[in-house]
Amino acid sequence: xxxxxxxxxxxxxxxxxxxxxxxxxxxxxxxxxxxxxxxxxxxxxxxxxxxxxxxxxxxxxxxxxxxxxxxxxxxxxxxxxxxxxxxxxxxxxxxxxxxxxxxxxxxxxxxxxxxxxxxxxxxxxxxxxxxxxxxxxxxxxxxxxxxxxxxxxxxxxxxxxxxxxxxxxxxxxxxxxxxxxxxxxxxxxxxxxxxxxxxxxxxxxxxxxxxxxxxxxxxxxxxxxxxxxxxxxxxxxxxxxxxxxxxxxxxxxxxxxxxxxxxxxxxxxxxxxxxxxxxxxxxxxxxxxxxxxxxxxxxxxxxxxxxxxxxxxxxxxxxxxxxxxxxxxxxxxxxxxxxxxxxxxxxxxxxxxxxxxxxxxxxxxxxxxxxxxxxxxxxxxxxxxxxxxxxxxxxxxxxxxxxxxxxxxxxxxxxxxxxxxxxxxxxxxxxxxxxxxxxxxxxxxxxxxxxxxxxxxxxxxxxxxxxxxx
Amino acid sequence: xxxxxxxxxxxxxxxxxxxxxxxxxxxxxxxxxxxxxxxxxxxxxxxxxxxxxxxxxxxxxxxxxxxxxxxxxxxxxxxxxxxxxxxxxxxxxxxxxxxxxxxxxxxxxxxxxxxxxxxxxxxxxxxxxxxxxxxxxxxxxxxxxxxxxxxxxxxxxxxxxxxxxxxxxxxxxxxxxxxxxxxxxxxxxxxxxxxxxxxxxxxxxxxxxxxxxxxxxxxxxxxxxxxxxxxxxxxxxxxxxxxxxxxxxxx
Numbered sequence: 001x002x003x004x005x006x007x008x009x010x011x012x013x014x015x016x017x018x019x020x021x022x023x024x025x026x027x028x029x030x031x032x033x034x035x036x037x038x039x040x041x042x043x044x045x046x047x048x049x050x051x052x053x054x055x056x057x058x059x060x061x062x063x064x065x066x067x068x069x070x071x072x073x074x075x076x077x078x079x080x081x082x083x084x085x086x087x088x089x090x091x092x093x094x095x096x097x098x099x100x101x102x103x104x105x106x107x108x109x110x111x112x113x114x115x116x117x118x119x120x121x122x123x124x125x126x127x128x129x130x131x132x133x134x135x136x137x138x139x140x141x142x143x144x145x146x147x148x149x150x151x152x153x154x155x156x157x158x159x160x161x162x163x164x165x166x167x168x169x170x171x172x173x174x175x176x177x178x179x180x181x182x183x184x185x186x187x188x189x190x191x192x193x194x195x196x197x198x199x200x201x202x203x204x205x206x207x208x209x210x211x212x213x214x215x216x217x218x219x220x221x222x223x224x225x226x227x228x229x230x231x232x233x234x235x236x237x238x239x240x241x242x243x244x245x246x247x248x249x250x251x252x253x254x255x256x257x258x259x260x261x262x263x264x265x266x267x268x269x270x271x272x273x274x275x276x277x278x279x280x281x282x283x284x285x286x287x288x289x290x291x292x293x294x295x296x297x298x299x300x301x302x303x304x305x306x307x308x309x310x311x312x313x314x315x316x317x318x319x320x321x322x323x324x325x326x327x328x329x330x331x332x333x334x335x336x337x338x339x340x341x342x343x344x345x346x347x348x349x350x351x352x353x354x355x356x357x358x359x360x361x362x363x364x365x366x367x368x369x370x371x372x373x374x375x376x377x378x379x380x381x382x383x384x385x386x387x388x389x390x391x392x393x394x395x396x397x398x399x400x401x402x403x404x405x406x407x408x409x410x411x412x413x414x415x416x417x418x419x420x421x422x423x424x425x426x427x428x429x430x431x432x433x434x435x436x437x438x439x440x441x442x443x444x445x446x447x448x449x450x451x452x453x454x455x456x457x458x459x460x461x462x463x464x465x466x467x468x469x470x
Numbered sequence: 471x472x473x474x475x476x477x478x479x480x481x482x483x484x485x486x487x488x489x490x491x492x493x494x495x496x497x498x499x500x501x502x503x504x505x506x507x508x509x510x511x512x513x514x515x516x517x518x519x520x521x522x523x524x525x526x527x528x529x530x531x532x533x534x535x536x537x538x539x540x541x542x543x544x545x546x547x548x549x550x551x552x553x554x555x556x557x558x559x560x561x562x563x564x565x566x567x568x569x570x571x572x573x574x575x576x577x578x579x580x581x582x583x584x585x586x587x588x589x590x591x592x593x594x595x596x597x598x599x600x601x602x603x604x605x606x607x608x609x610x611x612x613x614x615x616x617x618x619x620x621x622x623x624x625x626x627x628x629x630x631x632x633x634x635x636x637x638x639x640x641x642x643x644x645x646x647x648x649x650x651x652x653x654x655x656x657x658x659x660x661x662x663x664x665x666x667x668x669x670x671x672x673x674x675x676x677x678x679x680x681x682x683x684x685x686x687x688x689x690x691x692x693x694x695x696x697x698x699x700x701x702x703x704x705x706x707x708x709x710x711x712x713x714x715x716x717x718x719x720x721x
Contacts, residue, residue: 015628016627016628057628057629059559399633399636400620402633403624403629403633403634404624404625404627404629405623405624405625408620408624409616409619409620409623409624410615410619410620411616413613414612414613414640417609417644417648420647420648420651423651424651424655443654452651452654456650456651460647463640463643464636464640467639467643468632468636
């Protein structure tokens with residue numbers, strides 16, 4: 001393994017079900033070369049490219065990437081070890097961009113996660129090169145298929161373009177959907193980028209792109225991989241200058257991205273709010289004060305906690321955003337092993353439980369004489385625990401969303417376990433309503449019940465976040 | 471040529487002879503299960519009205535308890551299969567996982583359907599949140615149902631298998647969580663108690679029917695396990711042939 005190696009793949013073996021897709025592959029991507037992966041449909045080009053980015057579980061072998069400060073570092077191996085990628089460029093077969101993002105935001109996000117310094121002028125320059133400047137404020141959903149593909153390809157190339165350090169770039173079928181002028185531009189950029197020391201891997205069927213590569217990996221019919229090299233003329237195409245490297249902001253970029261998407265189109269908040277409010281109004285309409293008095297305080301507690309509980313178990317909108325154009329897969333590759341943990345927090349309901357519990361309390365406890373006066377000062381406490389329930393629910397939804405046809409699986413069967421924290425919270429609220437809040441630590445104390453509810457939720461969260469990464 | 475146990479087990483000749491054992495055991499087990507029901511009604515004596523609220527309903531015990539014990543064995547198969555797939559990525563582990571989830575669902579549903587019927591008649595409520603066994607089996611059955619439905623709906627692949635075996639392991643992680651939650655809950659809210667004392671111990675005739683039920687269910691499960699495992703082996707073989715045809719078509 002030389003100093004020039006950007007990616008090193010050793011003894012890679014990948015299965016799909018019982019079918020062997022890639023067998024004992026050894027491959028190195030070096031600085032200053034374009035490598036094309038070529039072969040018929042289903043031969044494993046995309047699998048190899050995505051596996052290089054640590055996106056697939058591998059049956060044997062290991063994948064190492066060059067980090068600026070550590071040298072070669074393990075990204076993924078067959079023992080289940082996984083580390084995040086260094087700054088890199090990635091364009092997936094689908095665009096990997098949410099339709100809610102604007103063109104400019106997308107490039108900013110890509111540059112933030114890859115640690116490149118930028119300003120609005122630089123972004124305009126990049127967009128101008130690819131004929132996207134006039135659409136910089138538009139949402140990606142408003143672009144044509146070809147323009148969206150240009151943006152996706154630019155997103156893959158920009159981290160290398162603006163970086164002083166050599167970067168690896170992975171492009172899956174980049175010319176798909178591009179017109180001739182954009183394809184020609186792509187080839188010119190590829191040749192110019194490798195002169196700066198970057199290494200590029202392309203999975204493609206396009207003969208123009210294949211002929212622009214320095215090396216070709218051809219997947220043959222009998223599952224063998226044939227390497228071949230070809231010399232290329234030196235490029236004198238001028239591309240924008242690089243900028244300084246700054247600190248990489250991956251997780252915070254994901255938080256900002258999710259916040260922007262929700263702020264622009266609050267699908268998550270509305271999806272959670274409507275069933276919760278409906279449950280509250282139905283409880284208020286159908287359950288009389290006599291019913292509550294007859295059935296006891298635990299019934300009242302359950303009714304009060306039901307709207308916030310419903311709001312936290314609703315599937316997060318983040319999952320459908322991730323599903324759009326494989327956006328979640330792009331983020332998963334960029335963030336690495338912390339993706340699931342971060343997403344379970346981002347996807348959970350943060351805003352709703354506290355207002356909902358207070359609204360429930362004021363509507364349902366009206367004219368109930370058994371209520372302790374201090375209840376209203378402590379209602380926020382069960383809500384804090386409800387946040388943990390929310391994160392656990394979100395992590396279970398994410399676990400199921402990993403399946404290729406996630407909509408075909410019944411996630412509510414797994415959510416049943418969250419009935420336990422709910423019951424514990426109902427009990428604790430009942431205690432607070434009857435006796436007021438106390439801080440004792442016996443089984444009968446509300447604080448202990450809330451602790452238990454929180455502990456169960458925490459365990460469910462940890463199991464569903466860490467087991468799949470094991 | 472070196473012959474491994476795996477090759478012997480998966481050879482067509484062995485599978486063909488094993489299939490007959492599977493059918494045989496299933497038929498014997500099924501007959502035993504039916505006989506248990508008949509004996510439960512005709513041979514086993516009636517229990518005393520106090521302390522039992524609904525003396526006739528107790529007869530469901532002759533199926534409920536064997537269902538529970540058999541489903542526990544099936545869940546163990548599921549767990550072993552999930553671990554084997556997760557750690558070793560062995561094909562037999564995945565087949566065991568599939569077999570365990572199918573049978574876990576079948577026998578688990580038996581528990582969670584028969585339990586509430588008995589509970590409604592005897593306790594007046596179908597579910598007891600203070601009953602560890604009920605809650606654990608309820609959750610494990612829900613997990614098995616999720617796995618069975620998802621397996622049918624999802625395209626087969628290493629990622630799908632990883633996620634589903636994760637869910638299988640998650641199901642087992644629920645057992646201690648449920649145990650703690652139920653124990654604490656039970657201490658605050660005494661659960662519904664079935665009348666039980668040295669005087670009301672199991673009558674010898676009841677014990678005989680119960681033992682017959684347990685043995686029959688276990689034989690039935692052994693037969694079904696063999697048949698289910700063979701059917702998954704055949705599916706695997708079919709998939710391999712389809713993959714081969716795909717390759718010939720593409721190339």
